[in-house]
Amino acid sequence: DDHLALVIRYHLGFRKHGGDPEPPALVLDEVTMDTLATFACKRQRVTLSLWDDAEVDGDTISVLLNGRPVLVAHGLTHEPIKLRLDLRYGQNTLQVVAHNEGRIPPNTARAILRRGKGKEQLLLKTGKKRGQAMIILRG
Secondary structure (H helix, E strand, C coil), rough: HHHHHHHHHCCCCCCCCCCCCCCCCCCCCCCCEEEEEEECCCCEEEEEEECCCCCCCCCCEEEEEEEEEEEEEEECCCCCCEEEEEEEEEEEEEEEEEECCCCCCCCCEEEEEEEEEEEEEEEECCCCCCEEEEEECCC
């Protein structure tokens, strides 16, 4: 290939076809969801920050908003990942499921949910059979 193709593909971010592995499939039929908390919110957009709670041991999670994946198979580190989530009116379900439990079970993550002026600090404990959910009521 030529220099222009290299610049377009790698500098501008176009990927080569067939090179990316598929993320693990989300199988929620086998996961029991525990409701961690219920929040009220007047804003359309909230921000969820997630990071590993203790030792970085290979914990991998996915996040779903109203059944749709917004983060898939993310390996937690001490560096927070911020997810900006658009809520619909009424009840919104935010689920966190674990793909593994790392070297030290259970899969633990710290989270901060920012919803306008308020913020909630949460400790998420998930496993391969148990996930945690937050209910956000947008009015």
